[in-house]
Amino acid sequence: MQEAMIKRAKELLADGTVDRVMGWKKGEFSYDHTPAVFTSAQELDENFVCDDFTSANLSKYLVKETVRDGKILAFLKPCDTYSFNQLVKEYRIDREKVYVIGIPGGPKLDIEKIRAKGITGILNIRNENYTLKIETIYGVSEMPFYEAIGVKCESCKSKKHVVYDELIGEDGEVLDSNRFDMVEKLENMTSQERYDFWRSELSKCIRCNACRTVCPACTCEKCVFENPDSGIENKAAADSFEENMFHIIRAFHVAGRCTDCGECSRVCPENIPLHLLNRKFIKDINSLYGTYQAGENTTDKAPLNEYKMDDCEASIVHERGAE
Amino acid sequence: MNNSLKDWVDITSGVNVRKCMRCGKCSATCPSYDEMEYHPHQFVYMVEKGDIEPLMKSDSLYRCLTCFACIERCPRNVEPAKVVEAVRLAAVRKQGNNHLIPDQIPAMLDDALPQQAIVMAFRKYTK
Amino acid sequence: MQVNNNNEFQPLIVAFCCNWCSYAGADLSGTNRLNYPTNVKIIRVPCSCRVNPMFILRAFQRGADGVILCGCHPGDCHYTSGNYFTRRRMTLLFSMLDFLGIERDRTRVEWVSAAEGAKFAATMNEFTEAVRKLGPNRRLEDLRCRKQ
C-alpha cells in the first residue's frame, strides 16, 4: 500500500497535477508518525509512511494548505473524507486545490493501548498476521492486533469514501456500527451517576487544547475561547471551567458539523472520552430530526440550520424516561 | 358512552374518527346505503360519540360490502369501512354472536358459487 | 441563591424573554397584577433565537439555579422562524445537560404570547417551585463564583 501511494504521488508530482503531497512522515519511533507535506520524490522516498499507526485525519491541514497557491495531493481514509466534505461544504477547503486519493481505512493502532498492557520501552512494532511483535528495550512482547486498535476504530461507521478523485485499493460500504452503545449506556444511568461519570472524566482535563487543535470542525479563524468579546474568553485551565463550559460549548459548536471522526478522543492525553459528547448530539439529531451524517455530501442543510414546523418541543428531554 | 369499547374500535380500526368533517361522501358513495339502518357517516359519527351498542345490534354491520369506495373517496382519510369492520368484529366476537355458522352453508351453495365467497364469509362473519 | 428569613431556599431564576411575545406577556401579567416570585429576573432579547447556549451556561456558572427561555409560539415568531431554531438548539442543549447529569428541571423552554399574561405568571410560579424542590445548583456552578 505504502509503495503504491508513494509511486502514485511521485507520478502526480512529476506530471504537474500537484505540487505538494499531504501525508504522514515517519517519527522517531515506529508509532509516532505525524502529518506532513512533501514536495519532492526524494522526501517521499525518505520519509513518507502509511501503516497501522497513520491514524491522524489529514483533512484539517488542508484548510491552511489550500490557502496557498498550487494543488496538493491528499491521501484520505474513509472517515477523513467525511471531514473533508464537511470542510468543503463550509468553504474552509477549496476543493479545486486538492487532488484526493482515497485509501483504505483502519483499523489503526493506538500506542496507549499497548502501553496499557504494561509494555514499555517500545522500540519497534510489527504486525505479523494480526499478532503484534513489539520490540522493547527489554526484549520482544506480543499481543493480538485487535486489542490494540484505537477507540475511534473500534466503532467504525463507514468504509466508504464519500469523495475522491481516485482510489487506491477498494471502496467499502457504510457500516452498521455500534457507536452509540456507550452513549446509550450513559443515558440509562441515573442523573447522579452520569454527573459523577462526567465529573470524574472532565476534571482530568488540563486544557492542553489538543482536542480543539486536532478537531477538523474547529477551524475557526479565532476561537471563541480566545476572544475577549465573546464573554467566555478562557485560555488556560481554571477550576471548574472545563467541566461546565469548555467541553459543552465546544461540543455544541460542532453539533451538526462533527463527522464523528474520533480525533478528539484519540489525542486526549488524559483519555477523556470526548467523542461521547459529540455522539450524544449525533444520536439526538438522528432520533429527533432524522438521520444526518455530517460530511456525507456537500449539499444537505445542517440540522441546526434548518427546522420543521412540527419539530418536537424541548420538553421532550424532560418527558424522556423518568429516573 | 362506552369508553373501553370505543377505544377498542379506535385501535382495531386504526381510524381517527375525529378527522371526519361530516361531508357525507361515504354515504353518498355507498352501494349498500339503502340496505342499511345506520349509514356509513352515522357509523363514523356514532363511534366518535361512543354510541356503539346500537351499531353492534344492527343488521347494517352485515350489509357493508367492504368495497372500499368510501375509503377511496373520503376527502379526510377517515376510512369508514374500517370503522364498520371494527364494530362488526366487536359484535361477532361476543360469545354466541357468530353471524354465520357452518350448518347454514350447504343451503346457501349452488354449483357455480366460487370458494372465495365461502372463505370470505367465514372471515367476515365469524370469530 | 438566596435564603430568606424562614430559611427556605430561594432559587435564582433567569428568564430570557423575546421582545415581541414573551416580554410583552410578562408586561401583561404585571398590568393584570398577577403575582409571581421575585426570584425571577427577566432579560430582554429581540428573539428567543438570540439566546446563545453560552448565556445559559454562564448563568448557571455564576450561580443561577434555573434558566427559562420564553419565546413566541411556533408559527408566531415576529421574525417568522427564529423560535424554530431556538427549539432545536435548546432541545439539543438541554438533552446534553441532562446527559452530563444536570437536573432536567433546571432548564425549560416555554412559548408565551403577548396575550398570555396569566400563562406567564403561572409558568414562573411553577418553574420556581420546581427549581426550589431541586435545591441549589451545585453541579454547574463555578466554585469561584459561589457566594459566601
Added chain:
Amino acid sequence: MQRIGVFVCHCGTNIAATVDVKAVAEALGHEPGVVISQDYQYMCSESGQYLIKDAVKEHSLTGIVVCSCSPRMHENTFRKAAAAAGLNPYLVEIANIREQCSWIHKEIATATEKAIILGRAAVAKVHLNAPLTAGESPVVKRALVIGGGIAGIQTALDIAEAGFEVDIVEKEPTIGGKMAQIDKTFPTLDCAACILTPKMVECAQNDKITIHSFSEIADVKGFVGNFTVTIKKKARFVDETKCTGCGLCTEKCPMKKVPNEFNMGLDNRTAVYIPFAQAVPKVAAIDPDYCLMLKNGKCGVCSKVCSVGAIDYKQTDKFVEEKYGAIVVATGFNPIKIDKYEEFAYNQSPDVVTSLELERLMNAAGPNGGTLLRPSDKKHPHTIVFVQCVGSRCDDENGKPYCSKICCMYTAKHAMLIREKYPDTEVYVFYIDVRTPGKNFDEFYRRAVEQYGVHYIKGMVGKVTPKSDGKLDVQAADLLANEQLHIDADMVVLAAAIEPDKSARPLATMLTTQMDTNDFFTEAHPKLRPVESATAGIFLSGACQGPKDIPETVAQASAAAAKAIGLLCKNSITCNPCVASSDELMCNGCSSCEKVCPYGAITYIDKEFRMPDKTTRIRRVASVNPAVCQGCGACTVACPSGAMDLSGFSNSQIMAEVDAICK
C-alpha cells in the same frame, strides 16, 4: 471612563408603593461608573424629561438608565430626550421595575431588592452600549408588479396614481387574469368586464405604467429600495411596436384547431391569436406549438396579410434588466386539476364541467354567446347539479387542506343566474358547509335559496354515472333527510379547489420570501403586516397570499400599493440600527449564518486581507446588509466562531446582564 446617570421613577404610587425608590436610587448610585442617581415622581412627564436632559449636560453623561415602566412603553420617549440633549439615543437602557416588579410583588423589602438587581443589570449593560446610528440606503423610485390580474392591475394603478413609475410583468400575452374570464361578480351581480376592462385600458394608457406582457421574471438581485430584476420577454413572433391589433391575421390563419385557453378549451382559436377582444396590449401572438410556419416552415399567411409587417418568425426570447425600489407579488391562482376525482366523471362526460368552465359557457363572449347549452349536444339543460369542495378541505395528497373560500359564493351566483335566466331549470347544490362571511354575502346566498328556489342539499355527491341518453345519474347523500339520492342531471358543475400559480414557488426562491406548504406566500405577520412579506421591500397582493375573492383582492392590492408607495416616497430608508454585523477577522466564511437568516440579509464576499507577515490573502467573509437585517439574532448563535454579533444586544451586553443578575 463611563459617566452614567440613573433615574428612578415613582410612577405616582405605581412603583413607589411597593418599591422603595429612594433606596434603589441610593444603591444604584454606588454602582461603578454611576455619577448621578436620582428619583422622581414621573420620569416620562415633561419635567421628568428635563431632569434627564439637564443631567446629561451637567454631568456629561455617557449613558442613561431609567428605572421605570416597560421599555415597550417609554423607551422611545427617553431615547428622544437623550437625543435632544445631544446623547446618542441608543445609550439609554430601561430597567423595568413596574410591570416586572412593583405590580407583581407585594413585599417592599424583596421588591426593592429585585428592583436594585434589575437596575444593576441595566447599568452593567449600558456600560457596553455603543452609540448607534441608523444607516440609510437609497430608494429607486420605481415599482415592479409581478402578475397582471386584477390584483396586479389595481396595485399598479394605485402606485402610478401616487406618481411613481411602475412595471407590470404578466406571463400571458394580455393582462386581465382570471377576472377577465368571469361573467358576473358576487354579491352585486355586476358585469366583471365592465369593471375590469376600463382598468386594463387605464393601465395601457397611463404613462407611468409599463406592461411587459408575455414575460417572466428570470432573476432578482438586491434588496429593499434597490432591486435589480431581469425580465424575460418571451418570443411572441409579433413585433409589439408595429402590431395594431386589427386581427386580420387571426382571421386568415389556416390553423384553426387550437384549444382556446381563454374559453377553457371549450372552443378553438387560431395559431396566431389575440386572447380576447379587450386584450391589453391588443397585440397578436403566434403559438409556436401549432404555427405551421414555425413548425414546418410552410405557410406564412399571417405575414402576407399583415399590412404593417409586424410578423417576425425569427423573434427570440429577450432579456431586459430593470431596477426597482419595491416589488409587489400578484401571481394569483388557478383551479386545481381534478383528474383525481374521476368519481365525478369529469373525463367521461363533456357535461361535467368545472365552475370556471361554466363561467365561460354562460359568458356573452364565451363559446355559446351567453346562452347556457350543455357541451355534449348544445341542448338546454333542465337539471344542473353543483358539487362543492372538490379538492378543498382534503386530508390527502389528491386535494388541498384549506378551504378555497370563493366557491360557496360563486356557486350561489351561478345557481342564481341560471335560475333567473332559465326558470325551468332545476338547480341542486350539494354542500358540506355554506361559508359566506362577507358584507352582503349571506344575504346573497339566502336570496339564491329563498327568492330563486335553488335546492341546497347538505351532503356530498359520491358518484356520477353518464348514461347513453345523455343524462348523468348523480348519486348523492342528503344528510338531513338521511337518504341517498339519485338525480337525473343534464350537467354537473364541480367547484374545484384553487391553488397558487405554479410560477410562485420559483419566484419565491428568487425573492427569498417565505411560502407555506401549499405554496401561498407567507405574510410578515397576519395581523400587523398582512400585505408585506417578511423580506423587506416585497409586498403581497391578491390570491398569491391565500384564497381571496375580488373585493378582498382589490382591497389587499390597494393596501400593498399603499405600503409600496410608503417605501417609494422616501429618498432613503432609515434602517434599524440594532442589526447584526460580522467581525471579518473572525469570520470563517462557513455560511451557517446565511442559512438561518429569514431575510436573506447576509451575503458572502471575497475580501483581501493583509496578513501579519505582510502578505495578502483573499478570504470569504459574511457581510450583513443593514438595510435588510431585522435584528433577530438567529445568525449570532449559528455562527460557530462568534464573529457575528448583534448591536444593541451584543454577546458581551447580555453576558453582562447575566453576570449582574447572578452576582
Added chain:
Amino acid sequence: METFTYYPGCTLRTKAKELDRYARASAEALGICLEEPAEWQCCGGAYTIAANEPATKLSAVRTLNAAKELGRPLITVCSACHNVIKQTNYDISRNEAMQTKVNNYLGLEVPYRGETKIYHYLEMLRDVVGFDKLADKVVNPLTGKKIAAYYGCLLLRPSKAMAMDNPENPTIMEDFISAVGGTPVIWAQRNECCGGYITMEDKSQAAKRSNAVMNNAEDMGAEMIITACPLCLYNLEKNSDSELPVFYFTELLAEALGVKEAADNE
C-alpha cells in the same frame, strides 16, 4: 424468458378453472414462465382490516415469503387473492409492530419485511410484456367488439396499497382490450361493487348491485363484459337480469393469442 412465482388460489382450482387455464396458456405464448410453488395456502379470502391483529395476515405472508425465498416476483390472477396479498404486503412493509408480531408467529429464519414484488396478471401484461408487444402477438384480433372492462372493487382499492392504476379512472383493462383488438367501452359503474360479499346471504341485494352494473354497461353499448374476479363473474351472471355475456379477461387473451383451443383440449 422471465419467471414468476404463480399463485392461483383456491377458486382457480375449482370453480374458475378457465381463468387459470387461459392465464397459463397465454403466459406461455407470451414467453412468461409461471411457476407454482410446491405448497401454497389460501390467501384468506378477504383482507381483515383489524389494524392490530396479526393472525389473519399469516397465510398471505407465508405465500409472500415463499416467493421471496424463490427470489421472484409473485403473480396473481384472481382479484381477491391479489387484493389480500397486496394489502397484507403493504401493511407488513409499513407497520413495524405488525411486522414484528407476524415474524414472531411464523418464526422465520430471515424475517419477512415486505420484500416481494407483487404483480397482478394485468400488471404483468402492462409492465413486463407491454401492451404494444402484446398487440404484436395477437393472431385473432377481437376487431369491432365493444367490450366493457369491469374492475369491481377489489382490483383497484384501496389505491394506496394496490398502486395499480387511477382508482377512479383506470385504463389498464381498457388498454388491454385495445391491445387484443377490441373497442373499450368507458362506463362509470366499472369500479362499483357487484355485491360479491353479500351474495350468499342476500341474493336480492346482490342482484340490485349486479343489475346496476350490468345495466350501465349495456346502456353504454357494451357487447360483453370482462373481469378478473370469479366472484364478480358469478354474481353478474347469476344475480342480474341482463343477458350480456361475462368473460374472464384471460379467456379473451387466450383467444386473441390463438391458444384458447389448445388450452381447452388440455
